[in-house]
Amino acid sequence: MLVSKKEKIVQTALELFTEQGFKATTTKEIAVKSGVAEGLIFYYFKDKNELLNYLVSKFSFVESIDSEMKELAEMEPVPALIQLGHFYSDFLSRNKGYLSFIWSPEMVQNKDVNGQVVDLVYSISKQINKHLKRAVSSRVEEKTIELATTMFLSTLLTHFMIGERAADEIPFEEEYIERVVNFILKGLSN
Numbered sequence: 001m002l003v004s005k006k007e008k009i010v011q012t013a014l015e016l017f018t019e020q021g022f023k024a025t026t027t028k029e030i031a032v033k034s035g036v037a038e039g040l041i042f043y044y045f046k047d048k049n050e051l052l053n054y055l056v057s058k059f060s061f062v063e064s065i066d067s068e069m070k071e072l073a074e075m076e077p078v079p080a081l082i083q084l085g086h087f088y089s090d091f092l093s094r095n096k097g098y099l100s101f102i103w104s105p106e107m108v109q110n111k112d113v114n115g116q117v118v119d120l121v122y123s124i125s126k127q128i129n130k131h132l133k134r135a136v137s138s139r140v141e142e143k144t145i146e147l148a149t150t151m152f153l154s155t156l157l158t159h160f161m162i163g164e165r166a167a168d169e170i171p172f173e174e175e176y177i178e179r180v181v182n183f184i185l186k187g188l189s190n
Helices: 005-020 027-034 038-044 048-058 066-074 077-094 096-102 111-135 142-165 174-189
Strands: none
Touching: 005 027, 005 038, 005 048, 005 096, 027 038, 027 048, 048 111, 066 077, 066 111, 077 096, 077 111, 077 142, 077 174, 111 142, 111 174, 142 174
16 A cells, blocks of 8 residues: 555654654654655645644544444444444554553643543543434433443453553453443443
8 A cells, every 4th residue: 555645644643742752752753754846845734733733633543433323323233333342442552652642641741632632532531422312212311421431441441451551452352342332331221
């Protein structure tokens, strides 16, 4: 697969920002490592901050499953939640470098980045909420659905992160995601 020069710059920036930190990385280093002239970075991005903002906004889970959203809406709610869990786990696996970078101390302290991350998490939560509401047969308070959504996302994220730290990666097997969905739905039914 041919990678555009812009994508090469973005991938290289992510790699260097993750390894060295955002402030410590220069546009010259990004250019050298990505094999482009430094001026090309400024052709695509006004400055290093705009490159950072592009990088953060580019990794949207909801946008990554945009083509599957209609399919999920047409599925039965429980299988849709399980499939959504798999999409989320696949997204986490594909974006390990991004996750390391976005949760680095330097980025956690960046107000602009935090706002974008909150927006991304909110967009994921909206999708989970929608499918949880469809899956619950009784009336459940909105705050309870929001709590269940947080549990769903944080459980899968924690499972992924522990798997990354473990010597042998802990896979997201079908049964694990299914058990999480069933556990949350059982809690919502009570």
